[in-house]
Amino acid sequence: MLNKLFGRMTLADAAMYTVGLALTGAIVAGSVATLSSGKYTLAQWQDLLIFGLAQGSIYALIALGYTLVYGVLRMINFAHSEVFMSGPYTAYFFARYLFNIGFLEAQPVAGLLIVSAISMFTSMAIALTVERIAYRPLRKAPRLVPLITAIGASFFLQYTFRGLYGSGIDRYPELAILKGSFTVLGVRVLTTQALVIVAAALAMGLLYAFVMLSKTGKAMRAVSEDKETAQLMGIDVDRIITTTFALGGALAGAAGVLYAIIFGQVQFYMGFVPGIKAFTSAVLGGIGNVPGAMVGGLFLGVFESVGPSLFLDGLGIPAPNQLKDAIAFTMLVFVLIFRPSGILGERLATKKA
Amino acid sequence: MRNKPATLLQTSLRFGLIGGGAAVLFSLVGMVEVFGQRTIISGVVSMGEAFLAVAMLHSASAAARQFSTVSSRAMLTAGSLTGALVGAMLAALVLLGTSINIRDVFVNASPPLFALLSFGQSPVPGMLLLLLAGTLMGLASTAFLFLPPPVRSTTVFVLLVVGVFGLLADLLRIIISQWTYIAPAAEWMFSGKGISIPGALAIAALATGLDVYGNQRRSKASTLAVLPVTARQKTMRTGALMALLLILPPLLGTYVSEVLDQVGLYILMGFGLNVVVGFAGLLDLGYVGFFAIGAYVMGMLTSPELGLASFSWWAALPIAIGVTVLAGIVLGVPVLNMRGDYLAIVTLGFGEIIRLLALSDALRPWTGGSQGIQLIAKPMVGTMVLDDQLKLYYLILAGCLLAGFISSRLRDSRLGRAWMAMREDEDVAQAIGINLVASKLFAFSVGAAFGGLSGAIFAAKLGAIYPNSFGLLVSINVLALLIIGGMGSIRGVIVGALVLVGLPELLREFAEFRLLVYGALLVMMMLYRPQGLWPEDARKLEAHEDADDAADGKTGAAPGRLTAPA
Numbered sequence: 001m002l003n004k005l006f007g008r009m010t011l012a013d014a015a016m017y018t019v020g021l022a023l024t025g026a027i028v029a030g031s032v033a034t035l036s037s038g039k040y041t042l043a044q045w046q047d048l049l050i051f052g053l054a055q056g057s058i059y060a061l062i063a064l065g066y067t068l069v070y071g072v073l074r075m076i077n078f079a080h081s082e083v084f085m086s087g088p089y090t091a092y093f094f095a096r097y098l099f100n101i102g103f104l105e106a107q108p109v110a111g112l113l114i115v116s117a118i119s120m121f122t123s124m125a126i127a128l129t130v131e132r133i134a135y136r137p138l139r140k141a142p143r144l145v146p147l148i149t150a151i152g153a154s155f156f157l158q159y160t161f162r163g164l165y166g167s168g169i170d171r172y173p174e175l176a177i178l179k180g181s182f183t184v185l186g187v188r189v190l191t192t193q194a195l196v197i198v199a200a201a202l203a204m205g206l207l208y209a210f211v212m213l214s215k216t217g218k219a220m221r222a223v224s225e226d227k228e229t230a231q232l233m234g235i236d237v238d239r240i241i242t243t244t245f246a247l248g249g250a251l252a253g254a255a256g257v258l259y260a261i262i263f264g265q266v267q268f269y270m271g272f273v274p275g276i277k278a279f280t281s282a283v284l285g286g287i288g289n290v291p292g293a294m295v296g297g298l299f300l301g302v303f304e305s306v307g308p309s310l311f312l313d314g315l316g317i318p319a320p321n322q323l324k325d326a327i328a329f330t331m332l333v334f335v336l337i338f339r340p341s342g343i344l345g346e347r348l349a350t351k352k353a
Numbered sequence: 354m355r356n357k358p359a360t361l362l363q364t365s366l367r368f369g370l371i372g373g374g375a376a377v378l379f380s381l382v383g384m385v386e387v388f389g390q391r392t393i394i395s396g397v398v399s400m401g402e403a404f405l406a407v408a409m410l411h412s413a414s415a416a417a418r419q420f421s422t423v424s425s426r427a428m429l430t431a432g433s434l435t436g437a438l439v440g441a442m443l444a445a446l447v448l449l450g451t452s453i454n455i456r457d458v459f460v461n462a463s464p465p466l467f468a469l470l471s472f473g474q475s476p477v478p479g480m481l482l483l484l485l486a487g488t489l490m491g492l493a494s495t496a497f498l499f500l501p502p503p504v505r506s507t508t509v510f511v512l513l514v515v516g517v518f519g520l521l522a523d524l525l526r527i528i529i530s531q532w533t534y535i536a537p538a539a540e541w542m543f544s545g546k547g548i549s550i551p552g553a554l555a556i557a558a559l560a561t562g563l564d565v566y567g568n569q570r571r572s573k574a575s576t577l578a579v580l581p582v583t584a585r586q587k588t589m590r591t592g593a594l595m596a597l598l599l600i601l602p603p604l605l606g607t608y609v610s611e612v613l614d615q616v617g618l619y620i621l622m623g624f625g626l627n628v629v630v631g632f633a634g635l636l637d638l639g640y641v642g643f644f645a646i647g648a649y650v651m652g653m654l655t656s657p658e659l660g661l662a663s664f665s666w667w668a669a670l671p672i673a674i675g676v677t678v679l680a681g682i683v684l685g686v687p688v689l690n691m692r693g694d695y696l697a698i699v700t701l702g703f704g705e706i707i708r709l710l711a712l713s714d715a716l717r718p719w720t721g722g723s724q725g726i727q728l729i730a731k732p733m734v735g736t737m738v739l740d741d742q743l744k745l746y747y748l749i750l751a752g753c754l755l756a757g758f759i760s761s762r763l764r765d766s767r768l769g770r771a772w773m774a775m776r777e778d779e780d781v782a783q784a785i786g787i788n789l790v791a792s793k794l795f796a797f798s799v800g801a802a803f804g805g806l807s808g809a810i811f812a813a814k815l816g817a818i819y820p821n822s823f824g825l826l827v828s829i830n831v832l833a834l835l836i837i838g839g840m841g842s843i844r845g846v847i848v849g850a851l852v853l854v855g856l857p858e859l860l861r862e863f864a865e866f867r868l869l870v871y872g873a874l875l876v877m878m879m880l881y882r883p884q885g886l887w888p889e890d891a892r893k894l895e896a897h898e899d900a901d902d903a904a905d906g907k908t909g910a911a912p913g914r915l916t917a918p919a
Contacts, residue, residue: 016687076694093458134876144636145879147694148836151638152875155829159869163382166460272825276705279698317715326709329702336699337687 016337023334030311040309046187048306054193054262056301057200061255062278063285063293064207065127065248071224071288072244075143078150079130080252081275082157085268087123087253088260089161091115092170099173108177112257120253126157127249128242136238162268169267172260196258203254204294207247211290216243224288273325277304280332286342295343304328364419365431369438372412376405376439377446380470382869383461387862389469392547393519399547400520401469406490409439413491417498429495436491437484443470444480451476507564514560515553522547524859528605602746610742612858614814617749618807619854622831623838623846624756625803630832631841632769633796634776635688636697638828639704642684643677643801645823647808649711650676652726652818653719659726661719666732666813673809674802681801685794704828712820725819729812745814752810756803760843763799772796773841826868830854833871836878839885848887 034040062084069077077083095115098104104111134149181190211217222230223240231237259274260266281300285292308321317323335342359367379385389401398406417432447470449455455462471479497505518525522543529539542552602610622644629637654662654669664672684703688696711720720726732739732748739745763769771792774782783789812818834853838845853871857863863870878885 076698134880137880141879141883143692143694144634145883147636147697148832149876149879151829151832152872152879154872155868156872156876159866159872160378160382163384163461163866163869164459276698276701283695283698323709323713323715326706326713329706329709332702333687333699333706336691336695340691340695 020334020338026315027311030315034310034313039313048309049302050187050189050193052302052305053298054196055305056298057197058255058259059274059278059281059301060294060297061200061203061251062274063282063297064290065252066279066282067287067290067293068244068248072220072241075146078147079153079157080248081271082154083123083127083249084252084256084275085271086126086157086161087119088256089165089266089268090122091119091257092172092266094118095173104173104175108175116254116257119257120250123253123256124246124249127245131242131245158268165268167268169265171265174264178261192261196262199258203251207251208290220244277328280328283332284335284342289342292342300328303331361427361431364416365434365438368412368416369435372408372435373439373442376408376443379404380446380466381459381461384866386461386463386466386469387865391520391860391862392545393516394553395545395547395549397550403516409436409487409490410494412439414494414498417495425499428498429492432495433488433491436487440483440487444483447471447476447480503568507561510564511557511560515556518556519547521859531606598750602743607742610746612855614742614745614749615858616850616855617753618811619831619834619850620753620847621756621807622804623834623850624760625800626831626835627841627843627846628760628763629796629800630835632764632776633772633793635793635796637700638697639700639702640804640831641823641825641827642704642707643681643804644808644827645707645711646677646680647673647805648812648818649720651809651812652729655730656726656728658728659721666730670809674805677801677805678798681797682794685797689790689793701825704825708820708823711823723820725817727817729816731813749810752806757843768792768795829871833875836875837886839888842885842887842889845885845887
């Protein structure tokens with residue numbers, strides 16, 4: 001039994017597992033040290049947890065875009081982070097206008113819905129444009145080619161929006177109704193965070209229902225399973241791919257507005273980091289797997305919110321919050337090394353097909 | 354609609370909207386206005402205007418070519434309609450911009466832009482002029498299609514040469530006025546910020562002569578059998594090139610030397626990434642990590658500020674390269690069996706982790722945190738300190754020659770063949786007995802070594818390093834220059850670096866739009882010329898061998914593709 005396990009292990013694998021074990025050990029040791037020192041109160045942990053959940057649901061929404069596209073095309077839509085940025089940045093101008101004429105304060109629900117609709121529409125349009133120009137003509141090209149166009153499209157979009165809207169940071173209007181907090185089951189929750197968690201859950205539920213119950217959703221699953229056979233069954237593959245990009249774009253646009261509500265600001269560079277993290281979430285949950293993206297997003301959100309205080313602090317690392325992004329990247333690397341299929345996934349990151 | 358050929362109106366509408374959209378985007382992003390200040394020919398045309406003209410000409414000619422089998426009248430109609438539509442879209446932008454305030458949203462929709470767009474007239478005549486210009490441009494570019502091909506290619510060449518001269522006018526002027534004998538020529542050739550009209554005519558005449566002469570020689574050569582270049586000719590060419598490289602910088606002055614230094618550092622990195630991406634087919638987006646490690650190790654070992662060690666630059670160099678190679682292997686091991694797109698993301702993660710670590714306070718005693726490392730040693734040769742652009746140029750040149758030599762030997766070696774086999778198909782490569790693990794790790798370590806060398810020189814050149822010099826953008830720059838030049842092509846790296854690093858340094862206002870243009874270039878290269886500007890001969894042959902081969906250039910040939918007139 002042991003022989004079987006070690007027989008197939010190369011030196012490289014052994015080295016990787018050693019590093020992995022060491023890291024796990026460090027995480028456990030750090031967590032124990034922090035918890036036993038009692039540096040943070042229960043309320044602080046709860047705050048971190050809720051913030052992590054809110055941020056995680058945004059990651060989850062963006063991750064769905066990666067996962068849906070990966071499901072049908074087996075490619076990583078690198079430009080998705082810019083799809084995410086384009087929506088809220090464009091909607092910002094409408095939000096500002098609505099706020100200035102007083103509509104947003106008078107009718108906050110309708111106002112937010114309008115802003116979200118604009119954001120979702122813009123993101124969708126950008127996603128479709130990118131698909132049409134940068135991916136569709138190259139669908140039969142080697143894998144590296146669409147990846148390079150995706151990187152190119154990503155930078156083009158980022159700097160086009162910078163040119164259009166300027167390079168500064170724009171602040172979203174703050175609504176009186178979203179200020180403050182309330183208590184659920186003895187846990188204090190900020191109104192913005194509650195709104196984000198509820199809205200994201202709603203959007204994810206709708207998407208899941210769409211993919212599982214509608215006829216188009218069924219066709220999407222069929223295309224994801226086997227493109228040629230799906231085509232033989234009379235499914236218009238091009239149309240399904242377009243629909244997939246549109247759905248992913250709309251979710252990214254929704255995520256963008258929620259992001260703007262939590263962080264209160266938009267800028268041309270805002271897509272990069274959430275994009276990478278959402279990708280990490282998608283991989284974590286098993287890319288190509290819809291519930292996986294949701295679970296992965298929430299997990300990553302909580303992990304990176306709680307993590308720095310939990311184990312980096314315990315290890316005596318100064319200013320642990322600076323390493324928040326490094327945690328996410330490290331996690332991505334280790335997930336891909338040790339469990340490329342993700343928590344719920346069956347697709348493989350190592351070469352297959 | 355799918356089966357019926359598109360009608361004249363549909364085609365003109367389609368190409369007009371694409372061209373017009375591009376022109377409007379150019380304007381709103383601010384490119385037209387900024388480049389409007391870069392004169393090509395004084396008083397005649399600026400680069401901004403040239404952009405708009407190209408949008409009109411190009412879309413009109415693409416639309417007209419759809420009807421090349423129908424009739425010349427159809428072509429002319431399609432061309433002029435398309436051109437007019439582009440003009441109309443710009444006119445609509447002028448109308449919108451001058452009647453309501455769109456500057457709140459679009460920061461670059463400024464009055465100077467609209468003044469430029471409406472030819473300095475008030476909006477209404479300006480808009481009419483735009484329409485007229487569009488129609489005329491459309492007609493002209495269609496009429497251009499009727500000319501015999503040699504005339505067309507000569508015209509394009511001449512326009513390009515005049516354009517390049519015009520763009521580099523202020524620089525050329527300074528250089529030429531340094532040489533006493535031809536200094537008066539500068540006064541005559543240049544006026545204002547561009548070239549003068551007689552200057553432009555002279556350059557055009559010269560370029561025409563050159564092109565015609567070149568064509569004649571080429572046609573003569575093709576009637577004879579094409580002889581392979583003899584070894585002696587090759588040596589002579591190399592010798593001439595070397596001599597040119599050695600004497601060029603002192604002639605061109607400090608500013609150009611500085612630019613050449615930058616280009617050199619990027620060529621060095623390009624050679625390294627070329628081994629990883631171009632030869633072995635491993636898309637690495639975290640290449641800047643090795644550049645950073647090289648620079649940081651150099652900083653740690655030589656800077657008295659940190660007090661870790663006080664090596665000389667030369668003593669620290671092998672250690673810096675050694676550490677980078679080690680890092681290449683350490684980072685290579687985990688990604689050994691990862692496929693293309695995952696590899697890209699993970700390496701991107703590595704690059705970012707290295708930068709974040711360098712930036713963090715946790716490692717401040719070693720990396721200096723956000724303040725970086727100062728007082729890095731300069732290399733010494735004998736008793737001479739290499740401390741200015743000119744002296745460093747020779748160091749960088751030596752590095753580039755070494756790296757280029759190693760690359761070219763590796764390419765033709767057994768290992769190089771193994772890399773290329775791996776690039777084309779990993780499974781087959783493994784089946785024919787190539788050790789994938791060793792080959793991949795070798796590629797990563799060679800790539801890392803060149804990156805580390807570049808980083809070490811970079812550290813010495815600036816004398817100080819900061820974590821923010823090592824962002825993702827460096828990796829993207831290197832990748833872009835590789836793709837523009839031609840992946841796997843050593844000479845392509847040089848061309849790519851000159852175009853992508855050298856040109857923007859010379860055209861300073863370009864900096865703002867650098868990444869925008871890179872992004873667009875990456876997409877367009879992949880669509881229309883995936884083999885790059887100057888691919889290796891072998892690769893070029895592959896590209897013409899087999900129409901089914903998706904890897905080499907044929908995939909982008911979608912119907913209705915836009916290409917420059919041949």
